[in-house]
Amino acid sequence: MAAVVKINANDSGLSWAEETSIKVLPGTPVWFQVQPNTVRDFGGNVSKTAREFIVPDRQRRKGQTTDLDSAGSFNHDLVQEGLQSLFQGFMFASFREKVNTVVVTSIDGTLENYVAAAGMDNFAAGDLVFATGFDLAANNGLKRVTASTTTLLTVAEDLVTDASPAAGHKVYQVGFQFAANDAVMDVASGDLPRLVSAAKTMTDFGLVPGEYIYIGGDTVPTQFTDAANAGFCRVRSVAATYIELDKAPATLIAEVLSGGETLQIFFGRVLKNETGTSIIRRTYNLERTLGAPDDALPSEIQSEYVTGAVPSEIAVSIPVSDIAKVDMTWMGLDHETRTGAVGVKTGTRAALVEEEAYNTSSNVPRIKLAVVNTTNEAPTALFAFVEEITLTIDNNISVDKAVGTLGGFDATTGTFAVTGTIQAYFADVASIAAVRDNSDVTLEMHMVRDNKGMTWDLPLLSLGDGRLTIEKDETVMLPLNHDASTGASVDAGLDHTLLMVFWDYLPDAAE
Numbered sequence: 001m002a003a004v005v006k007i008n009a010n011d012s013g014l015s016w017a018e019e020t021s022i023k024v025l026p027g028t029p030v031w032f033q034v035q036p037n038t039v040r041d042f043g044g045n046v047s048k049t050a051r052e053f054i055v056p057d058r059q060r061r062k063g064q065t066t067d068l069d070s071a072g073s074f075n076h077d078l079v080q081e082g083l084q085s086l087f088q089g090f091m092f093a094s095f096r097e098k099v100n101t102v103v104v105t106s107i108d109g110t111l112e113n114y115v116a117a118a119g120m121d122n123f124a125a126g127d128l129v130f131a132t133g134f135d136l137a138a139n140n141g142l143k144r145v146t147a148s149t150t151t152l153l154t155v156a157e158d159l160v161t162d163a164s165p166a167a168g169h170k171v172y173q174v175g176f177q178f179a180a181n182d183a184v185m186d187v188a189s190g191d192l193p194r195l196v197s198a199a200k201t202m203t204d205f206g207l208v209p210g211e212y213i214y215i216g217g218d219t220v221p222t223q224f225t226d227a228a229n230a231g232f233c234r235v236r237s238v239a240a241t242y243i244e245l246d247k248a249p250a251t252l253i254a255e256v257l258s259g260g261e262t263l264q265i266f267f268g269r270v271l272k273n274e275t276g277t278s279i280i281r282r283t284y285n286l287e288r289t290l291g292a293p294d295d296a297l298p299s300e301i302q303s304e305y306v307t308g309a310v311p312s313e314i315a316v317s318i319p320v321s322d323i324a325k326v327d328m329t330w331m332g333l334d335h336e337t338r339t340g341a342v343g344v345k346t347g348t349r350a351a352l353v354e355e356e357a358y359n360t361s362s363n364v365p366r367i368k369l370a371v372v373n374t375t376n377e378a379p380t381a382l383f384a385f386v387e388e389i390t391l392t393i394d395n396n397i398s399v400d401k402a403v404g405t406l407g408g409f410d411a412t413t414g415t416f417a418v419t420g421t422i423q424a425y426f427a428d429v430a431s432i433a434a435v436r437d438n439s440d441v442t443l444e445m446h447m448v449r450d451n452k453g454m455t456w457d458l459p460l461l462s463l464g465d466g467r468l469t470i471e472k473d474e475t476v477m478l479p480l481n482h483d484a485s486t487g488a489s490v491d492a493g494l495d496h497t498l499l500m501v502f503w504d505y506l507p508d509a510a511e
Helices: 082-093 430-436
Strands: 012-019 031-032 038-053 061-077 104-108 115-116 126-132 139-148 152-155 172-175 184-186 194-196 214-215 232-238 242-246 263-268 270-272 284-290 303-318 327-330 334-338 366-371 384-396 399-400 409-414 416-425 440-449 451-463 477-484 498-504
Touching: 038 284, 038 334, 061 232, 061 303, 061 334, 082 270, 082 498, 115 440, 232 440, 284 327, 284 409, 430 451, 430 477, 440 477, 440 498
Parallel strands: none
Antiparallel strands: 012 031, 012 284, 038 061, 061 327, 104 115, 115 152, 126 139, 126 172, 139 152, 172 263, 184 194, 194 242, 214 232, 214 263, 232 242, 270 498, 284 303, 303 327, 303 334, 303 384, 366 440, 384 416, 399 409, 416 477, 440 451, 451 477, 451 498
16 A cells, blocks of 8 residues: 555546436446646535634634535637537537438448448438548548438448448538539529529528538539639528528629539538527536545546536637637536545546647638628628637526535526627727627637638627727727627527537638
8 A cells, every 4th residue: 555645637637427317427427538728616615604602712613514515617728529519518509410320330332332221311412421430541531422322321432341330430411512503602682692502402401590601612613613702601591492691701793603513512510509498408427537546556546526517607718829718617516526446437438539729820710790781791890800809608507505405406597698808900990889889790700620610600799898909019909898699689590699610521721
């Protein structure tokens, strides 16, 4: 036996598992590890109340445990994969997924087929799918569907036969390639431009107002001829024959393809704050491992848990010349500790996803703040460059306490509030006027790296502050704060405060 005298921070670890009901884990929970930069305010804060009464010795008597506050908070680099599921918790919603496969049982490299027991007919000819997790490189990457049946998904690209694909693979829809000369950019039929198709039913994509599509692939035949008709565009509405667009990177140009072009568009998985029965509260067990107290028994890891943890607040920070960061905070109902001899809680331990963080110098192709315009798809931005931007989502969680219960028995969810700050480079007094006039303003931010991405869209903001910072020998800066609200007053389809798109694939051109 060799008891240690201290535990180093690098000996600790942090994981989470979703509960089936408050403070109750499933029979075999799945634990996901995260890579925090710092862990703050984690654990249980016990309150004691001492007796203080009239007595000649003027001394208090030993206090008793009367309350327990439990919480968990950590700072993490903003990454694509490792935090996605947790964002669902803070948004009190589930991803709106595009088409995904069931398990692929084999791959036929002669007929270019992914084979499954069922479910492949959910895909359609022209769908762009992204395959990942297969052992053979040729079976991964972007593929175009040419045909599908219940059990077969046929693609245009060459595959390599694999009789037993690796577990954990995925094949999911990331876009669509139109038939030759089918796509049209129509700027005359409505108040906003429309991407029109005669051959494809546009409602098949499952797009919703407020999400974004990316127009154009990496090769000339998959793009519009006019370079203005490319990039991230927001979906304003969808009909069978067209997608109405706004918040484009530039004014879209009328164009009819005639050179045999097969336009590609890309889309992702949507996460937005929902309404009605689509609002979903998730609770978690947060686990912090604390190393082995005996160096002769290194496998006996002690740990502590915040249970019944309700996602409370998330703060995203995009500073200049740095890595984007995110702070996540939960309000817990209880706190537990486990000795090394007892060990950590049972369950499946998912493999840690190794990935790069988003950096703010080269992975943020567009941030745009503009006055809402219902007839102009490319309104003038209120500034050209940003020094720093923050975004905070607050569910205003409060813990419910009762006589006979140490800690909390439940938690009450308050208003879904999205606020933030922007430190912009001043160029035009229109930005100051937007504050005074209480203009309807909208904000979008796109982040891209390694052919994946993340989009944040707030359809309606009100701006505050706006007092210029002028210092000797320095650039004039415009500090703003913003308070988001539902966009339903702009358009009934924009009935959310914040919408995010997680792009599982984007072309090189998006970067």
